[in-house]
Amino acid sequence: MQKTLTARQPFIFHTTVRSHGWWQLVPFHYMETTGLLTYILRLSSGKVVDLHIREAPGGVSVETATLTQSEHDELICLITWMLDLDRDLTAFYAVARREPKLAHVEQKACGRVLRSPTFFEDVVRTILTTNTLWAATKRMTTNLVDQFGESLETDASQKAFPTPDRLAATTEAQLRAETRLGYRAPYILELAQRESSGELNLEAYKTSNLPTLQMRKELMKIKGIGAYAAANLLMLLGRSDFIPLDSWALKMVSHEWYDGQPVTPAQVEAAFEKWAEFKGLAYWFWNWSYTGS
DNA sequence: GGTAGACCTGGACGC
């Protein structure tokens, strides 16, 4: 089947896909030259399908296998969520117009973020980004998908992101030794077991009306989620009141305003304080002067 | 509430 979905304007597919690093992590795959984003999705019916998503006039086109009506409806909801198609960034663009370092955001349609279909997947991915290098995050994610993901019927090498149930059924030892998650193994296992048992309902966070501060506290109750990871997850939920403050943030702010001298987290916060509820977006899409490693 | 040290992995480097 093929389906076209419209996006609230302005919308640029490439900008959304490249909004952060998820596009480099399986089961996402993005071919920049052709503008094709693929993703292996497990629907709630258990069917595993590969999605081919491209830019189309006014939005995106999605190509995948033949689906039942309920699977089709679920797919539309998931794609809309993953690409943040309904996002209204009018208020952010209004304040960004007054800042030269954010002058590009409206023209480039910055502000949407690429998300996983489930919030559980985003939480797992985020834990795998903490205290490690990006190459290791990619490796751990690949291991997790290869070892625990369900295969496409037509190609066993193509696998979906593992479900909470599947991960809950594994062991810490296996996650440590074979998936190479290190000390993160018990965090991922506990998260999967809590989600699988119903003790946690991470999907509800997508539509929660909790104040952002309260939401942050709830996220930080999850083992492995600290201040950086919580801010990152809030950004994925469309709440940009906090900065995902990591070593990169310290480096960027140091070069932007402190002549390369070491800065504290408080100084990073202070640098973006005036952006209030758009703090995270301003930080994320800031046109940094420093481009070194 | 703030701080120090431990937690792990894999890459870089020196020998």
Add this chain to the structure above:
DNA sequence: GCGTCCAGGTCTACC
């Protein structure tokens, strides 16, 4: 090839 050092956030114990 081996050993050592380092980067990367979070947790826990302690003050």
